Structure formats: structure tokens, C-alpha cells
Amino acid sequence: MRLWLQVVGLVLLTGATTRVAIACCFGDIVEWRSYRLGAALVRGIGRRRPGAQVVPLHRPIEQVGADLNRLHAAFHRGGMRFAKYEGCRQAYDRVLAEAADMAGVAHLLGVLTPGSELDHERARVELLLRHHGLLPPYAA
Numbered sequence: 001m002r003l004w005l006q007v008v009g010l011v012l013l014t015g016a017t018t019r020v021a022i023a024c025c026f027g028d029i030v031e032w033r034s035y036r037l038g039a040a041l042v043r044g045i046g047r048r049r050p051g052a053q054v055v056p057l058h059r060p061i062e063q064v065g066a067d068l069n070r071l072h073a074a075f076h077r078g079g080m081r082f083a084k085y086e087g088c089r090q091a092y093d094r095v096l097a098e099a100a101d102m103a104g105v106a107h108l109l110g111v112l113t114p115g116s117e118l119d120h121e122r123a124r125v126e127l128l129l130r131h132h133g134l135l136p137p138y139a140a
Contacts, residue, residue, distance in 0.1 A: 103132045
């Protein structure tokens, strides 16, 4: 039995030595490395890889609601210069559109140009968001 193991070991050693000698003589180092790469891939199949990091698609609804309330109060306050009013209007329309998208309300806030149509669309979206609870009810 011991002689049999020695013969098998000698055959394996001879095979490996022959493979290395052929690779060195004929320049098949690339093939040898690809063999090693394949063996490494086979060993790595069972290993667990870390999962992909989950990235949210939008901001949390609480943060959007807080921004909406803050900008709603600033937008409906009077006595602003035009530049400040326009900046506040644009920010309010963006947050209003974001909240409408989250609530599933169809809107045209990003499509309409400033004017009476946009004002009516803004009022319609505000009313729908009040029904969804994202804006406070009208004061009595």
C-alpha cells in the first residue's frame, strides 16, 4: 500500500513538473496564469459577497413635508421684493411637485410658465395635498 502511494505521488509530481517545464519552454505563461485564475474563481464561488448598498430614490416624506410647510408660509407672506418672491416661488413649486409625486397626484407644475394658469394649478395641487395631510388645513 505504501509503495502504491509513493508511485501516485511520483506521477503527480512528474506531471506538475512537466507542465511547468512546457509552460517555460513554449511561453505559455498566460495559459498557466489563466488556469490559476480559473482555479481561484472556482474557489471563490462559495464565498459570500457583501450586498449592494441601498440608495433611496427620494427624500423622506417627513423632510419634504417640513420643507413644504416652511416654504408655504414664506410664499404666502406678502411684502417681498420681486427677486425674493420669484426665488421663493420656484423653490415652493419644486417642493410642491416633489410632494405631489410622492402622494401620487398628477400635476403640471414643472410644465406651465409663470402666470394665472400656474397659480390655478398650484392652488389645485395645494388642495389635493391638504386632503393627503401634507399641508395644514385652512385656518378658521
